[in-house]
Amino acid sequence: MSVPDRGSLRLSRRDLLVALAACGLVAGCGDGAPTGDLASGSVDGVGTIKHDYERVTLAADDASLAEAVDVVAEGDMAFAAKLFEALAMGADTNVVFSPYSISAALSMVLAGAAGSTRSQLAEALGMGPDEPAWHRGRNILDQILTAPSELPLGVEPEHDGPPPPTVELANAPFIDVSADILDGFVQILAEQYGAEPFVIEFDDSRKATATINEWVAEQTDGRITDLLPEGSLEPDTVLTLVNTVYFNAYWRERFYETDTVDRTFTRLDASTVKAPMMSASTSLGSVGDYWTASSLEYSNGYEMLIIVPDHDRLADVERIIAAEGTGPFVDNAAVGEFSVIIPRFDFSTTAKADSALKALGILDAFNPTRADFSRITEPQDIYIDGVHHQANITVNEEGTVASAATAVKFRPVSGLIGGPSPIEVHADKPFVFAIRHSTTGSTLFLGRVLDPTAA
Numbered sequence: 152m153s154v155p156d157r158g159s160l161r162l163s164r165r166d167l168l169v170a171l172a173a174c175g176l177v178a179g180c181g182d183g184a185p186t187g188d189l190a191s192g193s194v195d196g197v198g199t200i201k202h203d204y205e206r207v208t209l210a211a212d213d214a215s216l217a218e219a220v221d222v223v224a225e226g227d228m229a230f231a232a233k234l235f236e237a238l239a240m241g242a243d244t245n246v247v248f249s250p251y252s253i254s255a256a257l258s259m260v261l262a263g264a265a266g267s268t269r270s271q272l273a274e275a276l277g278m279g280p281d282e283p284a285w286h287r288g289r290n291i292l293d294q295i296l297t298a299p300s301e302l303p304l305g306v307e308p309e310h311d312g313p314p315p316p317t318v319e320l321a322n323a324p325f326i327d328v329s330a331d332i333l334d335g336f337v338q339i340l341a342e343q344y345g346a347e348p349f350v351i352e353f354d355d356s357r358k359a360t361a362t363i364n365e366w367v368a369e370q371t372d373g374r375i376t377d378l379l380p381e382g383s384l385e386p387d388t389v390l391t392l393v394n395t396v397y398f399n400a401y402w403r404e405r406f407y408e409t410d411t412v413d414r415t416f417t418r419l420d421a422s423t424v425k426a427p428m429m430s431a432s433t434s435l436g437s438v439g440d441y442w443t444a445s446s447l448e449y450s451n452g453y454e455m456l457i458i459v460p461d462h463d464r465l466a467d468v469e470r471i472i473a474a475e476g477t478g479p480f481v482d483n484a485a486v487g488e489f490s491v492i493i494p495r496f497d498f499s500t501t502a503k504a505d506s507a508l509k510a511l512g513i514l515d516a517f518n519p520t521r522a523d524f525s526r527i528t529e530p531q532d533i534y535i536d537g538v539h540h541q542a543n544i545t546v547n548e549e550g551t552v553a554s555a556a557t558a559v560k561f562r563p564v565s566g567l568i569g570g571p572s573p574i575e576v577h578a579d580k581p582f583v584f585a586i587r588h589s590t591t592g593s594t595l596f597l598g599r600v601l602d603p604t605a606a
Contacts, residue, residue: 197362200326200348202334204341207290219281219288220295224591226277226285228476230254230511231594233275236473237507239599240466243419245498247542247598249396249555253504256394256557258289259322259346260516260535262339263527268515275511286343293320293345296588296595298451313550315451316400318595321370322346325363325391327353332390336527353388360384363391363558370395371554378541378556389533390561398586398595400449401550406431408548416494417580418602419465426494426603428579429548436489437480438574442468444480445489445576452590455551456480457493457576458583465581469599477585477594490573493582494603499543504557508538519564532564544596553586553596 231250239246254276261272261282272278278285297318322344326332328351340346349366353359360379368376374397384391406429414428435454436445441464446454458480460468471479505517515521522534542555578600586596 198350200332200337200350202337202341202348204338206345207287207342208294216287216291219284220292220591221288222277222279222281223285223288223292224593226279227251227254228478228592228594229277230275231597232473232476233511234507235469235597237510238502238504239597240469240473243601245496245500245598245600245602245605247498247500247544247553247596248502248540249542249553249557249596251593251595252394252396252542252555252557253538253540255289255293255320255322255344255396256392256538256559257508257513258285259324259340259344259392259394260524260559262286262343263333263336263524264516265525266515266523267521268523271513271515275508275513286339290343290345292591292593295591296320296593313401313403313405313450316398316449316453318400318453319370319395319397321395323366323393324348325359325366325393326350327389330389330528331531332528333526353384354386356384356386356388357381359388363393367393367395367556367558371397371556372399374543374552374554375541375556378539378558380539383537383539384560385536385562387565388536388560388562389528389531392559392561394557396553396555396595398453398551398553400453403448403450404431404433405550406548411495411548414492414494414579416603417462419581424602424604428492428494430490430492432573433489433491434487436485436487436491436574436576437483438485439480439483442480443489443574443576445491446481446589447491447493449550452588454587454589455546456585456587457491457578458585459576459578459580460582462580465583465599468583472583472597477587477597478592481589485574488573489576491576491578493546493578494600495547496600496603497543497545497547498600498606499541500598501541502539504538504540505535522564524561527561533561534564536560536562542596542598544598551586555596 234250238248264272323346326348337348351359367378411427411429413425415423416426417423441461444458446456448454516535519534524533537560539558544553581601583599585594587594
């Protein structure tokens with residue numbers, strides 16, 4: 152049995168056509184409208200900026216399309232690795248975050264940045280030399296990831312398989328009623344991010360906080376209700392850009408509750424805790440000198456990659472992820488049967504991401520005297536006052552539900568190997584996980600589990 156190289160990020164033209172067909176983007180696929188959930192939603196009692204822009208649906212015969220998607224996917228993988236180092240390494244708790252959500256939010260920020268502010272964002276995101284192509288690539292990647300099926304037209308889905316994952320991506324700018332937002336910025340966000348610009352009154356900061364949190368809760372099926380804590384918005388806030396990610400998927404081969412038993416999970420400090428452990432077998436995995444890994448499939452190209460280091464080698468595995476991403480754990484796939492044991496887990500992470508993003512070289516955007524967002528608003532000078540991120544994940548015998556949200560707040564400057572025996576991938580000690588799309592390499596969620604019983 153041969154195992155394909157699932158770590159490659161390069162999309163072949165055939166791969167792209169298959170993905171585009173699923174999105175309704177190939178000529179002859181209906182009206183060409185995206186089939187995934189990409190709408191920004193609505194907010195009761197909140198106005199919008201009137202405009203005639205609609206989200207762009209790109210044609211599959213655009214020769215630059217595959218390259219644009221590749222650039223974004225590769226940039227996102229490198230960005231995820233750097234964020235993992237900044238947000239997870241050294242923490243003494245479970246961690247989950249969505250590099251995809253943070254990258255999407257910062258890509259909207261990029262659309263309004265200029266000068267060194269723009270160049271620092273572009274470098275951190277891995278944009279490359281062509282900003283318009285970056286936004287187009289982000290747009291089409293969103294549509295690929297939210298497509299209900301990756302099968303080309305005429306190919307029947309599996310009748311006995313699980314339903315397609317629910318993947319919902321949403322973007323929205325919340326703009327103060329007094330702000331003068333440039334039309335070009337509104338156009339990019341509407342055409343490439345499907346972001347409907349909402350108008351609210353930030354001088355009533357408590358009400359503005361509630362409005363944004365309600366929108367986030369709606370997009371995440373109620374899993375994130377307090378992205379912006381009370382007091383996080385100031386009355387002089389000019390703009391808040393928000394992204395959400397919602398993922399709900401059944402395992403392709405489900406775990407059975409009758410096979411779940413309490414087993415010992417050994418923490419980093421060698422203490423132990425009893426946790427309900429699920430077990431299954433799979434043929435997808437890889438083996439390193441001091442780790443084993445396995446991919447547990449959903450459908451539509453999605454999978455959860457489980458990486459289990461040997462005892463006392465978690466830091467070494469994390470250093471690989473920080474330097475190279477998850478690629479090394481899927482590039483060298485092994486042939487054989489893998490016996491997989493993982494715990495149920497259910498936890499969330501709340502992070503103020505300012506320090507992590509500054510560590511990635513995004514400095515001027517946070518500096519009132521150096522920030523240049525002259526492509527968002529004139530003549531008012533604004534800067535980023537804070538970046539809030541929240542994510543959560545629930546894993547059990549049926550599948551996985553995960554959600555994430557990112558908010559970027561702006562204030563005016565004045566406001567100051569295989570064998571006959573199964574290879575064991577037993578996550579009965581700290582491990583790293585990633586929810587990724589194997590076709591594009593996009594990582595929706597990344598994290599680690601130090602104690603599966605901790606919330």
